[in-house]
Amino acid sequence: MAGVTPPQRERFGSKFGVIAAAAGSAVGLGNIWKFPYEVGNNGGGAFLVLYLGFVLLIGIPVMISELAIGRNGQKNAIGSFRAISPKRPWFLVGIIGVAAAFMIFAFYGSVAGWTLEYIFQSAKNGFEGKTPDQLGSMFDNFVENPMRPLMWQTIFIVLTASVVMAGVKKGIEKYTKILMPVLFLIILVLIVRSVTLPGAGAGLEFLFKPDFSKINASVILSALGQAFFSLSLGMGTIITYGSYIRKNDNLAVTAIQVSTADTVIAIMAGIAIFPAVFAFGINPSQGEGLVFVTIPNIFQQMPGGYVFSLLFFILLAVAALTSTISLLEVIVAYFSEEYKISRKKATIYSSIVILFIGTLCTLSKGGPLTDFTIFGKNIWGFLEFVSADILLPLGGLCIVIFVGFFMGRKRVREELTNAGSIKGRLIPVAMFLVRYIAPIGIALVFLNAIGLLKFG
Ligand code: PFF
Numbered sequence: 155m156a157g158v159t160p161p162q163r164e165r166f167g168s169k170f171g172v173i174a175a176a177a178g179s180a181v182g183l184g185n186i187w188k189f190p191y192e193v194g195n196n197g198g199g200a201f202l203v204l205y206l207g208f209v210l211l212i213g214i215p216v217m218i219s220e221l222a223i224g225r226n227g228q229k230n231a232i233g234s235f236r237a238i239s240p241k242r243p244w245f246l247v248g249i250i251g252v253a254a255a256f257m258i259f260a261f262y263g264s265v266a267g268w269t270l271e272y273i274f275q276s277a278k279n280g281f282e283g284k285t286p287d288q289l290g291s292m293f294d295n296f297v298e299n300p301m302r303p304l305m306w307q308t309i310f311i312v313l314t315a316s317v318v319m320a321g322v323k324k325g326i327e328k329y330t331k332i333l334m335p336v337l338f339l340i341i342l343v344l345i346v347r348s349v350t351l352p353g354a355g356a357g358l359e360f361l362f363k364p365d366f367s368k369i370n371a372s373v374i375l376s377a378l379g380q381a382f383f384s385l386s387l388g389m390g391t392i393i394t395y396g397s398y399i400r401k402n403d404n405l406a407v408t409a410i411q412v413s414t415a416d417t418v419i420a421i422m423a424g425i426a427i428f429p430a431v432f433a434f435g436i437n438p439s440q441g442e443g444l445v446f447v448t449i450p451n452i453f454q455q456m457p458g459g460y461v462f463s464l465l466f467f468i469l470l471a472v473a474a475l476t477s478t479i480s481l482l483e484v485i486v487a488y489f490s491e492e493y494k495i496s497r498k499k500a501t502i503y504s505s506i507v508i509l510f511i512g513t514l515c516t517l518s519k520g521g522p523l524t525d526f527t528i529f530g531k532n533i534w535g536f537l538e539f540v541s542a543d544i545l546l547p548l549g550g551l552c553i554v555i556f557v558g559f560f561m562g563r564k565r566v567r568e569e570l571t572n573a574g575s576i577k578g579r580l581i582p583v584a585m586f587l588v589r590y591i592a593p594i595g596i597a598l599v600f601l602n603a604i605g606l607l608k609f610g
Contacts, residue, residue: 163228166398173411174331176386176395178476180416181334183265184384186341186470187445189420190427192380194438197368198360201377202424204369208381209417212595215587216387216550217409219557222569224396225405226561230487231390234397238561247552248488250545251390255484256504257541258389260511261534262481263314264519265442266474267306269467271296272446276464281450286434289450293443298520307512310471314478315505318486319498333476337469341419344426344449344466347456354429360438361428375603378596379543385416388546388553391480394487402572406584445470482508511537543603551596558589 166172193201227234232248275281281289297303317329348354382388399408427448431438434451438444449466453459482504489500517523518533528536557566566585571578 164398165400166395169403171331172395172399172403172408173415174334175476175480176392176408176412177415178334178473179386179391179395179480180384180412180477181337181419182473182477183262183269183470184380184477185416185420186423186473187265187442189380189384190424191439191441191444192376193361193424194428194431194444195441196373196376197365198438199362199364200366200368201373202361202421203364204374204377205381206417208378208595209385209413211587212378212550212592213381213385213387214409214413215584215592216382216554217385217392217413218406218570218584219553219588220387220390220392221396221399221405221409222557222566223553223561224393225399225401226565226569227393228397230397230491231393231484232488233491234393235556238565239556242560244552244556244560247549247556248390248393250549250552251388251393252485252488254389254541254545254549255391255481256508256511257537257545258383259311259478259481259508261515261538262474262478263307263310263508263512264303264516264534266310266471266478267303267308267516268297268446269471269474270306270309271302272450272467273464273471275450276453276460276467279460281454281463284450284454286436286447286451289454290436290440290443290447293446294520297443300517300519300521303516303519304513307516308509310474310478311505311509311512314475314482315501317475317479318482319501329472329476333469333472337473338419338422340462340465340469341422341426343462344452345422347452348426348429348433351429351433351452353433357428357430357432357438358425360432361424371602374599375543378547378599382546382550383542384420385413386477386480388549389541390484390549394484395480397487402575404572404576405569406578406580547596547600551593551600554588554592554596558585558593 166175223234223238227237229237230248231251232245235244235248238244280292284292349358386392396405399405427445428438430436430448430452431444434448436444436448436451440447450463453463453466456462482501485504486497486500489495489504490497493500514523515534515537518526523533526533531539567581570576570581570584
């Protein structure tokens with residue numbers, strides 16, 4: 155191909171399309187499945203306060219940095235680093251990202267499969283007349299017999315692969331634009347129902363009243379990991395999407411809008427879930443099953459619950475799908491661009507690897523691999539911890555240091571001001587966060603987590 159102008163890179167077609175795709179990546183199971191159980195396990199309101207601080211002071215600067223790298227580098231997560239800094243090994247950050255994408259997709263795809271089972275159960279009215287206890291054991295039985303979860307997981311991976319094969323504009327952008335707003339509306343309906351249940355107040359108190367005695371080093375690390383996971387940061391997803399953004403879109407504004415949408419939806423999911431958890435006497439720290447047990451409880455007591463439950467799980471699946479699409483896109487963009495194989499081949503090969511690791515994850519949840527542990531965690535727990543709590547913040551740390559000190563002021567300015575056409579009065583603030591606050595913040599959390607530093 156030497157000497158030939160490469161074909162025009164694919165682009166998102168509209169500003170709303172960009173936000174829908176990036177928010178589609180950010181908003182997913184992390185908001186509706188993981189956020190509520192992390193809050194439940196880690197002391198409610200105090201976790202929330204930490205989380206919000208991390209989104210504002212670390213998440214948004216990392217997101218701006220990733221967008222700038224992608225749009226400036228005009229390549230995948232690894233290639234963009236190489237394009238900007240060909241002589242230094244910064245591309246390794248992209249490699250961490252691609253590795254994290256495989257790991258996250260493995261367990262994420264498993265939960266995404268659960269959403270399909272719950273669509274199926276909603277459709278056949280499988281929750282009707284069940285007590286909260288029965289709904290709890292229904293979930294446990296389903297997860298502990300791995301055949302069905304594996305079947306759904308496979309279907310989900312195939313679905314993701316088919317959208318990614320269709321490409322950026324006709325696949326990713328087209329679907330996310332319609333589905334994200336509908337998801338928002340359904341959560342609103344749920345909130346109204348949940349907060350009007352008798353005893354709902356205790357749930358709101360749990361979510362919003364901070365009890366700082368619950369905070370310790372591992373809770374702080376989880377809050378940071380959750381912020382990265384939920385915003386899809388630290389692993390090149392936003393670099394990859396940034397490379398598809400048109401030159402006249404405002405990167406800082408995009409980052410703020412996407413982060414706000416993501417945070418609002420996570421909190422809304424919390425408001426929909428916790429009042430019902432307390433009203434039905436479900437244990438708020440019961441972990442991964444929280445949403446899958448709480449939501450059927452709400453719906454099966456509600457007029458029109460059949461329709462709403464069906465809609466809810468369809469949308470949860472869609473929210474998961476727009477996120478798995480972005481995970482797969484990181485991998486596919488890398489392999490197809492760097493090794494010059496077709497998008498189709500890259501998609502098929504990577505999906506097979508994901509299915510393999512994903513199967514191990516699923517079998518470690520109640521199946522034959524349950525007792526197999528790595529550093530005291532089962533395969534699933536290990537991959538979740540290493541990716542979300544270690545690799546993403548580590549990737550984020552490298553990303554802000556790269557943009558803050560190594561990418562070159564001129565390039566960064568060019569991206570943040572769209573080559574001078576945006577005034578950018580807030581750029582100094584953004585750069586202060588990128589250069590100092592975010593890296594120091596992440597480093598402190600790490601040092602605290604490994605016990606080298608004690609605070610709080
Ligand atoms: N942000 C997604 C969620 O909250 O569900 C999960 C995710 C997607 C993480 C894409 C990382 C990523 F690259």
